[in-house]
Amino acid sequence: MSRATQDKIAGTADPAPPDLGPAEGPDRSLSLLAHDLRSAMSDVIGGLRMIDRDALDGKVRAQLDRVRSSGEVLARLVEDLLDTHLDGAGAGPGHAPSNLHLGRFLKDLSSRWSGHAEAGQMGFAVTEAEGLPQVLSIDRIALERVLGNLIGNALKYARTEGATLAVDLRPGGELRFRVLDDGPGFSDAALAQLFQFAGRPQGSAQPGSGLGLYIAKHLADGLGGRLSITNREGGGAEATLLLPERAWSPARHVRAAPPRDGTAELTDLTGLKVLVAEDNETNQLLAAQMLETLGAEYRIADDGIEALNWLDREDFDLALIDIEMPRLDGIEVIRAIRGRQGPTAGMPLVALTAYVLKANRDAIYAAGANGIIAKPIMDIGVFSAALRAFGKRPGDEPPAEAPDPATPPLDPARIDALLDIAGPLQSSELLDRLIADLARSAARLATACAGADRAEARAASHVLISLSGAVGAAPLHHLVNAVNTASHAGDRAELARLGPLVAAETDRVLAPLHHRRQTIPEPQ
Numbered sequence: 001m002s003r004a005t006q007d008k009i010a011g012t013a014d015p016a017p018p019d020l021g022p023a024e025g026p027d028r029s030l031s032l033l034a035h036d037l038r039s040a041m042s043d044v045i046g047g048l049r050m051i052d053r054d055a056l057d058g059k060v061r062a063q064l065d066r067v068r069s070s071g072e073v074l075a076r077l078v079e080d081l082l083d084t085h086l087d088g089a090g091a092g093p094g095h096a097p098s099n100l101h102l103g104r105f106l107k108d109l110s111s112r113w114s115g116h117a118e119a120g121q122m123g124f125a126v127t128e129a130e131g132l133p134q135v136l137s138i139d140r141i142a143l144e145r146v147l148g149n150l151i152g153n154a155l156k157y158a159r160t161e162g163a164t165l166a167v168d169l170r171p172g173g174e175l176r177f178r179v180l181d182d183g184p185g186f187s188d189a190a191l192a193q194l195f196q197f198a199g200r201p202q203g204s205a206q207p208g209s210g211l212g213l214y215i216a217k218h219l220a221d222g223l224g225g226r227l228s229i230t231n232r233e234g235g236g237a238e239a240t241l242l243l244p245e246r247a248w249s250p251a252r253h254v255r256a257a258p259p260r261d262g263t264a265e266l267t268d269l270t271g272l273k274v275l276v277a278e279d280n281e282t283n284q285l286l287a288a289q290m291l292e293t294l295g296a297e298y299r300i301a302d303d304g305i306e307a308l309n310w311l312d313r314e315d316f317d318l319a320l321i322d323i324e325m326p327r328l329d330g331i332e333v334i335r336a337i338r339g340r341q342g343p344t345a346g347m348p349l350v351a352l353t354a355y356v357l358k359a360n361r362d363a364i365y366a367a368g369a370n371g372i373i374a375k376p377i378m379d380i381g382v383f384s385a386a387l388r389a390f391g392k393r394p395g396d397e398p399p400a401e402a403p404d405p406a407t408p409p410l411d412p413a414r415i416d417a418l419l420d421i422a423g424p425l426q427s428s429e430l431l432d433r434l435i436a437d438l439a440r441s442a443a444r445l446a447t448a449c450a451g452a453d454r455a456e457a458r459a460a461s462h463v464l465i466s467l468s469g470a471v472g473a474a475p476l477h478h479l480v481n482a483v484n485t486a487s488h489a490g491d492r493a494e495l496a497r498l499g500p501l502v503a504a505e506t507d508r509v510l511a512p513l514h515h516r517r518q519t520i521p522e523p524q
Contacts, residue, residue, distance in 0.1 A: 062118050065111040072108070075313040098288075099297040100136045100143070101271045103128075106167065109144075113151050113163075122155065122162030129168035133175070134270050135295050136248040142219045146227070149212040150179040150239040157183030157237070173245030180238050185231035194229055223247055269387065270295035275319040277307035277333060278352060279326055283375065287320065290380045294387075304328025308336060311344055318387075320373070323353040323364065331367045338368035346490055350387070365462040370484060399494070400482035402501050403475035409508040411472025415516060418470070431517045435510060438467050442506035445483065449499025457487035457495055464502075471513070476505045 051064060110126045117124035136143075147165065154163035158181040166178045186194075195217035213229070216239075220227040224247035229239045274296045276287045284300050291298045299314065301307035305327045307319070319337070323330035334349050351364045354375045364372055373383070403409075422430040441464045448456035461484040468477040479502050486494035 059118065062115040065115050067115070068111070070112050072314060098137065098140070099292055099295065100138055100140050101273065101297050102132060102134060102136055102167075104271065104273070104297075105136075105140070105144075106165075109147060109151070109165065112148075113155065113165075116152075117155055117158075117162045120155065120162075122158055122160065124151070124155065124162050125164050127164060127166045129166075131169050132167060133169070133248070135297070136175075137292070138243075138248050139223065142223055146216045146219045146223070146225075146241060147177060147179070149216040150177075150241070153212055154179050154181035154183070154237065154239070157181060159183055170242075173249065175243040175245075175248055177241040177243075178238055179240075180232065180236060182236045185235060185237045186229065191229070191231075195227075268295055272296045272317045273315070274298040275301060275307060275310055275316045277301040277304065277319065277325065277330070278322040279303055279324075280322070283322070283352075287383075290383050293380060294384060304330065304333040307333050311337065315344075316347060318348045318350065320350050320352055321369075322375075323351055323360075331363060334364070334367040334369050348485070362462075366459065368458065400479050400498065400501070403479075403505060403508075407475055409473055409475060409505070410512060411474070412512075414470075414472030415513075419520075428517065428520045428522060431513060431520065434467070434471060435513050435517065438464075438471075438506060438510060438513070441467060442503055445480070446499045446503045448487075449483065449495040449502070452492040452495055454487045454490055454495075457483060461487060464506075468509070471509065473505075473509045476502070476509055479505055 056064060106126050106128060110124070113124045151163060151165060161182040163179060163181040166180065168176050170176050195213055217227050220241055223243065225241055225243040227239070227241050229237060232238050269291065272295075274291055276284065276291070276298055278284050278287060278300070279302055288298060288300065299310050299316075301310050303326045307321065307325075308328070310316070311319075321330045321333055325333070328336075330351055330353070334351070337347070337349060338345055348370045349368065351369045351372045352375055353360065353364070353372060361372060373387075418430060418434075419427045441460055445457060445460035445464055447453075448460050461480050464480045465477060465484065468474075468480055479498060483495065483498045483502060486498060
């Protein structure tokens with residue numbers, strides 16, 4: 001979220017200028033150009049993602065990773081440049097920090113620069129010391145530009161071994177990034193003019209203007225860090241970026257969580273990257289603050305089109321999608337994502353909506369959502385609990401298995417409550433419908449799983465999720481949610497494995513329901 005957006009929410013921004021309509025002028029021209037730039041970048045990155053990496057040999061795969069990583073960096077820079085001119089708040093020094101998963105960030109750097117080094121028949125490695133923080137609260141673009149300039153400079157002058165980025169945590173919480181190369185090092189004249197604009201000494205035999213180091217120093221200062229460069233004993237250079245804890249610590253930027261009753265632990269979303277598609281600026285700020293507190297990295301999309309553009313540019317683990325949005329509403333966004341090819345089609349999608357009637361829920365689930373969070377979101381405990389089921393990456397927990405036979409298949413108290421609501425005259429009809437719907441939905445789901453019919457499995461699982469929840473059948477509910485996840489991910493083997501488990505567990509649920517039905521007399 002840009003600083004201008006945050007100022008608007010806080011009420012400190014300048015009054016908005018009057019809407020002058022679609023008049024011609026430089027602002028309108030820039031807006032139209034921004035649309036085309038974003039579209040072109042999305043096409044480039046989307047096309048690169050469609051290439052089957054496994055079909056390529058190692059060298060070509062390394063170059064593909066390099067181009068893709070560089071393309072994503074370019075997309076972020078273009079977005080930041082457009083934000084600077086269109087919104088007046090770019091990601092330069094002082095830009096509001098956001099959560100950044102350090103491991104993922106270093107992996108992206110490695111992908112980009114390893115391919116670059118290999119093209120020059122050199123090497124590039126990233127080494128991570130023990131005890132590094134998992135999450136930084138920092139301006140990603142600025143950090144990426146600092147390290148990118150230092151690494152690019154090192155590879156430009158490196159010889160046979162190439163360059164290394166070494167990351168460690170020093171006493172007192174100081175985070176250190178060191179870029180080392182085996183090149184000729186810096187001359188005395190170059191060291192004397194370090195970090196000056198176009199600071200390359202006149203008459204230098206080395207190529208370049210020195211502008212990269214000037215940019216790196218400017219951005220490092222803006223981050224609250226210190227940048228230094230020295231020559232290494234035995235040859236080569238070392239560039240060091242030091243970030244004190246106050247410059248990167250999430251605790252410095254995150255507000256305290258709202259008071260809770262203490263009965264539930266907050267979900268740790270460290271390492272999770274979340275897309276929030278929401279047009280209301282207040283809701284954007286609320287979601288951003290909660291995700292910050294939970295440790296997630298996030299991006300904000302102001303409407304449905306921007307949400308799809310973000311998915312074209314970057315990978316996400318989870319998307320929170322407002323249903324009422326301009327240009328493209330949430331239902332259309334969910335359908336568009338589910339209609340894609342590749343891993344994005346199977347990502348968890350959670351709808352944000354104030355419309356929670358059955359017809360609304362049915363439409364949202366039919367579009368392909370994994371879950372729904374009701375708005376307004378006022379409590380981080382509720383928000384955290386709602387994300388717990390969807391904020392897990394593959395491998396975070398073991399695959400769903402058949403429940404322990406000793407575990408009750410359903411909650412009798414839930415059935416009692418349903419029958420009390422129905423009343424004596426309708427109790428038998430209610431149980432008859434529940435039994436028929438459960439049996440029919442389970443059979444439909446079993447057929448879909450056996451035939452690896454993803455669309456049918458999704459549709460049947462949505463119905464069975466609702467039914468199992470209604471009767472308090474927690475083990476069945478867990479299995480059917482696993483089917484829903486596998487159907488979105490296109491995991492045919494998992495669908496085939498889960499189908500019989502769901503059928504068997506449904507039989508366990510139906511047995512006590514049949515028994516209860518026999519105890520209810522027919523209405524006179």
